[in-house]
Amino acid sequence: MTFDPETTTFLIAGPVRIHPRVLRAMSMPSLNHRGDYFHGIVAEIRELLPVLFGAKGHQLVLSGSGTAGLEAVYSALVPRDRRTLVLSNGNFGERTDQIVRRYSSRVTTLTAPWGQPLGADAVATELAAGDVGAVCVVHNETSVGLANDLAPIAAAVRRSGALFLVDGISAVAGIPVDLDGWGIDAIVAGSQKGLAAPAGLALVHLSDRAVAALHPGTFYLDLAAHLKSLEKNDTPWTPAVPLFLALREALVLLREEGLARRLERTHRLADATRSAVDALGLSLFPDRAHASDTVTAVRNPDGMGDPELRKVLEREYNVLVQGGQGALTGKIFRIGHMGIADWPDLLVTVAALERILGKAGRLPAPGAALRAVVDRMP
Ligand code: PLP
Numbered sequence: 001m002t003f004d005p006e007t008t009t010f011l012i013a014g015p016v017r018i019h020p021r022v023l024r025a026m027s028m029p030s031l032n033h034r035g036d037y038f039h040g041i042v043a044e045i046r047e048l049l050p051v052l053f054g055a056k057g058h059q060l061v062l063s064g065s066g067t068a069g070l071e072a073v074y075s076a077l078v079p080r081d082r083r084t085l086v087l088s089n090g091n092f093g094e095r096t097d098q099i100v101r102r103y104s105s106r107v108t109t110l111t112a113p114w115g116q117p118l119g120a121d122a123v124a125t126e127l128a129a130g131d132v133g134a135v136c137v138v139h140n141e142t143s144v145g146l147a148n149d150l151a152p153i154a155a156a157v158r159r160s161g162a163l164f165l166v167d168g169i170s171a172v173a174g175i176p177v178d179l180d181g182w183g184i185d186a187i188v189a190g191s192q193k194g195l196a197a198p199a200g201l202a203l204v205h206l207s208d209r210a211v212a213a214l215h216p217g218t219f220y221l222d223l224a225a226h227l228k229s230l231e232k233n234d235t236p237w238t239p240a241v242p243l244f245l246a247l248r249e250a251l252v253l254l255r256e257e258g259l260a261r262r263l264e265r266t267h268r269l270a271d272a273t274r275s276a277v278d279a280l281g282l283s284l285f286p287d288r289a290h291a292s293d294t295v296t297a298v299r300n301p302d303g304m305g306d307p308e309l310r311k312v313l314e315r316e317y318n319v320l321v322q323g324g325q326g327a328l329t330g331k332i333f334r335i336g337h338m339g340i341a342d343w344p345d346l347l348v349t350v351a352a353l354e355r356i357l358g359k360a361g362r363l364p365a366p367g368a369a370l371r372a373v374v375d376r377m378p
Pocket of ligand 1: 013065092138140141143168
């Protein structure tokens with residue numbers, strides 16, 4: 001078998017596989033983005049967004065990848081006159097730090113080693129030092145396959161009165177996020193992750209408090225301007241029209257499945273993946289107690305790097321998983337199992353991994369990893 005992008009088993013950490021209904025939804029002739037038909041689509045999207053976020057609020061769609069949403073939020077909500085606390089324990093935490101530092105000169109960065117969770121106590125201690133106006137955190141660190149435990153961190157932030165700004169790009173519709181209960185003021189989702197729409201849209205949820213605190217940030221991504229246009233089911237500039245069509249269909253699919261059921265399926269797939277990793281004789285990269293349900297990061301076995309593992313999966317078995325980022329390049333591989341990923345995807349991937357490790361004489365118990373997945377199927 002050779003790699004074929006149209007038929008590949010596609011389990012990278014996002015973009016994820018897209019349902020044919022969503023693909024077909026984009027196949028429309030050009031639409032007038034200032035016309036009634038398109039405004040009707042935007043109106044439907046507005047009605048459907050609470051299905052994605054699991055809560056109501058000020059919710060909007062930006063044309064641009066997840067980072068556009070992050071830049072929109074940080075540029076408009078990071079205070080100019082007070083400190084911002086950035087929490088970082090992976091590649092995307094470091095990215096947060098870079099973005100926030102573009103918009104503030106008063107940034108304190110609290111780090112944990114990559115693969116280790118951020119502790120609420122350290123956050124509380126830093127908040128107690130005073131004058132923190134906003135706290136920024138990545139909920140699910142895609143780069144290391146780790147979900148930060150947001151509830152206790154959120155409680156500390158709430159007590160301090162600071163704005164709580166969350167990168168939820170690989171968390172939303174993949175792991176439980178309690179926007180109201182945790183007091184999240186802004187969260188950004190990416191269209192290409194748990195929602196299983198094409199890449200290129202950022203979905204943003206803002207609390208009342210966040211909307212009241214907005215100050216001018218970037219021009220193109222001005223959240224206040226987007227919210228104002230949205231009142232008329234409009235956008236300030238030309239939106240990515242085909243992606244909006246895809247977004248509507250992906251949201252309808254999510255509503256049909258139900259957010260709770262999507263989270264449950266994602267969790268079961270993650271649990272099965274972790275069990276398969278054990279049975280393959282491999283080990284997880286992150287602290288197991290905090291392993292992410294949307295992406296599993298696995299250490300490459302000794303002596304087997306990307307050329308011996310990930311590239312063989314791609315070339316021989318038409319299976320795509322993702323490599324490591326930054327310092328982890330060649331050291332880990334990551335299996336994404338969010339969105340509409342399902343059991344057949346996982347079975348093929350685990351079977352191929354068994355075969356590769358078996359041929360290399362590195363498989364402790366043939367069949368055990370597949371058994372681990374089968375035993376966890378519904
Ligand atoms: N933050 C997290 C947690 C991510 O997983 C990603 C992408 O994988 C990003 C930010 C960047 O998003 P994008 O590449 O859509 O701009």
